[in-house]
Amino acid sequence: MLKTYPLETDRNGLFDITEMADRALADSGVRSGILLVSVPHSTAAVTVVSPWDPRGFEDVHDEICRLIPTRVDFKHQHDTPQDAAGHIKAAVVGHSRSFYIEDGKIGIGHSQKIYFWEFDGPRRRSVQIKVLGIV
Amino acid sequence: MQPTPDDTIVTQALNDFLIQIRSLGTLVRDEVPRIEPRSRSVLATPEIYGLRQIVLAGSGDSYIAAACAAPAWRAWTGLPVQAMVSMEASRYLDLGQAPRSARARGLLVVSVSSSGEGARLVEATHRLRALGAITVATTANAGSRLGLSAEKVLDIAIPPSTPAPGVRSYAASLLGLYLLGIRLGEVLMRYTMDEANRLRGQLGELADPLSRAALESEQPVQVHLERWGSFDTADVLGSGPALGSAAFAAAKLVEAAGVHASAQDAEEFHHLNYFVDRPQAVPAVLFASARAAGATRSRELVATLQELGRPHLVVSDDARFAPAAQQLVLPQVHEFFAPLLHAVPAALLAAYAAARRDAVHYRGHRGPWRGAQGAGLVRNSVIELDP
Numbered sequence A: 001m002l003k004t005y006p007l008e009t010d011r012n013g014l015f016d017i018t019e020m021a022d023r024a025l026a027d028s029g030v031r032s033g034i035l036l037v038s039v040p041h042s043t044a045a046v047t048v049v050s051p052w053d054p055r056g057f058e059d060v061h062d063e064i065c066r067l068i069p070t071r072v073d074f075k076h077q078h079d080t081p082q083d084a085a086g087h088i089k090a091a092v093v094g095h096s097r098s099f100y101i102e103d104g105k106i107g108i109g110h111s112q113k114i115y116f117w118e119f120d121g122p123r124r125r126s127v128q129i130k131v132l133g134i135v
Numbered sequence B: 001m002q003p004t005p006d007d008t009i010v011t012q013a014l015n016d017f018l019i020q021i022r023s024l025g026t027l028v029r030d031e032v033p034r035i036e037p038r039s040r041s042v043l044a045t046p047e048i049y050g051l052r053q054i055v056l057a058g059s060g061d062s063y064i065a066a067a068c069a070a071p072a073w074r075a076w077t078g079l080p081v082q083a084m085v086s087m088e089a090s091r092y093l094d095l096g097q098a099p100r101s102a103r104a105r106g107l108l109v110v111s112v113s114s115s116g117e118g119a120r121l122v123e124a125t126h127r128l129r130a131l132g133a134i135t136v137a138t139t140a141n142a143g144s145r146l147g148l149s150a151e152k153v154l155d156i157a158i159p160p161s162t163p164a165p166g167v168r169s170y171a172a173s174l175l176g177l178y179l180l181g182i183r184l185g186e187v188l189m190r191y192t193m194d195e196a197n198r199l200r201g202q203l204g205e206l207a208d209p210l211s212r213a214a215l216e217s218e219q220p221v222q223v224h225l226e227r228w229g230s231f232d233t234a235d236v237l238g239s240g241p242a243l244g245s246a247a248f249a250a251a252k253l254v255e256a257a258g259v260h261a262s263a264q265d266a267e268e269f270h271h272l273n274y275f276v277d278r279p280q281a282v283p284a285v286l287f288a289s290a291r292a293a294g295a296t297r298s299r300e301l302v303a304t305l306q307e308l309g310r311p312h313l314v315v316s317d318d319a320r321f322a323p324a325a326q327q328l329v330l331p332q333v334h335e336f337f338a339p340l341l342h343a344v345p346a347a348l349l350a351a352y353a354a355a356r357r358d359a360v361h362y363r364g365h366r367g368p369w370r371g372a373q374g375a376g377l378v379r380n381s382v383i384e385l386d387p
Helices: A018-028 A054-067 A081-093 B005-022 B024-041 B045-049 B061-077 B086-091 B102-106 B119-131 B145-149 B168-187 B193-204 B207-228 B241-257 B266-271 B295-308 B335-356 B361-365 B367-379
Strands: A002-008 A013-016 A032-038 A044-049 A096-102 A113-118 A124-134 B053-058 B081-085 B107-112 B134-139 B152-155 B233-238 B260-265 B284-287 B312-316 B327-329
Touching: A002 A018, A013 A054, A018 A032, A018 A113, A018 A124, A044 A054, A044 A081, A044 A096, A054 A081, A081 A113, A113 A124, B005 B024, B005 B207, B005 B335, B005 B361, B024 B152, B024 B168, B024 B193, B024 B207, B024 B335, B045 B168, B053 B061, B053 B086, B053 B119, B061 B081, B061 B107, B061 B168, B061 B241, B061 B335, B081 B086, B086 B107, B086 B119, B102 B107, B107 B119, B107 B168, B119 B134, B119 B145, B119 B367, B134 B145, B134 B168, B168 B193, B168 B335, B207 B327, B207 B335, B233 B241, B233 B266, B241 B260, B241 B284, B241 B335, B241 B361, B260 B266, B266 B295, B284 B295, B284 B335, B295 B312, B312 B335, B361 B367
Parallel strands: B053 B081, B053 B107, B107 B134, B134 B152, B233 B260, B233 B284, B284 B312, B312 B327
Antiparallel strands: A002 A124, A013 A113, A032 A096, A032 A124, A044 A113
């Protein structure tokens, strides 16, 4: 079963999509297996971050911008400098994450949530979630 | 009764003009997707980020297209953008400036000319390139003197049409300027890529309103001309992008009908041509979008024209803008793109005014006007390359 959820980003940075994953898992009825979260975009990614300090989100996003700053001299110039940097950030972070499912729960800890990471917002995006396993 | 040769010429000229006007919708539908990818590759991203000032230069219709587009470019890029006639750009911009100065590299000169052969613009492009500016020829003729004098070319070539005072070439110039302006704002990240694509989409979606406007404007334009009777002078008014539309309408009235028509800003009219004697003999055409930045002044101008007793036509996009009997209502589009729609009634006014006066376009390039044959007057002017 593949579920697709729309997501409208209003900025660059992290957007909590854990609830989407919980919903997809609940709809599937799977008790044990694998849940894959994927984004069909080349300037966005999926990651896991601690949710407890909101300033921590800024740290995470600031750091990738420090590592891969938006520059005007990227060779990819078809779109914008932010888009060009976004391609690299997305390639480094990755467009999907998989999680084990046990006892009908996603295998993430108390200080972990799943995030959509926008590198070229605001944009209209979507999140795809695939659940495989035993009901 | 057999038509005289002149009747035949006038009828043929009207039909040729109408064919051009009616083709604008198709032109926009076909050319936006062709020019758009070219507009992406004209300037490199580092060049765009180095820009500090932009000049959109041209003469005649090309200058008018630049004047129409300049306010949109200002909004999209956030940079100082000036539409400039080619004489100003060629002889009055590089005075006292050191050639090849690094500071001049921040100047972008977009030289607009469909033929690419106007001597003054070729001269301006040579001189400003020597100054160090980034020069982009926006032309239908990349191999022209302009194309060869500029550092870069934005190709706006379109399929040929019937001979008439330029309407399609003007529309192509507007498309080239709009698409390049949108591109600059996008790369400068003044808005998102989605928003840039929305602007491009709005431009492409003008195809249907343009076709509709051509169909629905022909009869009302003829009714107004009939009402006005014979006239030898006219004022064409507007503000912001619509001042460009006014200039285009005035240009077509001069070229096609031989009427002494002049364009004036809605504010300036109250200072100047308001005082013209025999107001009943001088029709006025006002181009005004109801949501334009200058709309309140244009509304006041409608009242002024009524009080003066001026025969007038208001080309707007809101039925409440002026009394119905004096108004031609076009589909509502963003103020920045309205000049494309305005080109329809502007050209129709000129086409039918010429037919009513039995006027041959450009006076047939005969008699005292023979010097304009082959555009010799504008192509053969002496070019001065040194400041």
